Amino acid sequence: MPVRPVQGDVALAPLARTASANSGPVAAAGAAQIAVLLVHCSAASGTTPTLDAVLEQSADGSSWSTLAGSGITQLTAAGNRVSSGAVTANYVRAALTIGGTTPSFTCSASILFV
DSSP, X not given: OOOOOOEEEEEEEEEEESSOEEOOOEEOOTTOOEEEEEEEEEEEEEEEEEEEEEEEEESSSSSOEEOTTOOOOOBSSSEEEEEEEEXXXXXXXXXXXXXXXXXXXXXXXXXXXX
């Protein structure tokens, strides 16, 4: 079985984040069927900090919906998470939700298309 090509992009560069954020739209590469979300967190601080991330998709780049099953296991400290979802629209983005009291996460998110 031949290996499928994979294309990707750093959707959210490494940065200390204190509030929820969305990446810009990343065009699904050709006939991509699967999008993989990679989240890397090198530091977390605050009182009960939480970081949730999902992949969202859009046909037009303005109305977004969550890719089913693409949510990561919640981060509460430094660590890495991987999730994926089936792509059915033209655009994909990473959506981070940060919670807690004065939370801060130094993190990045990358999206790979298969």
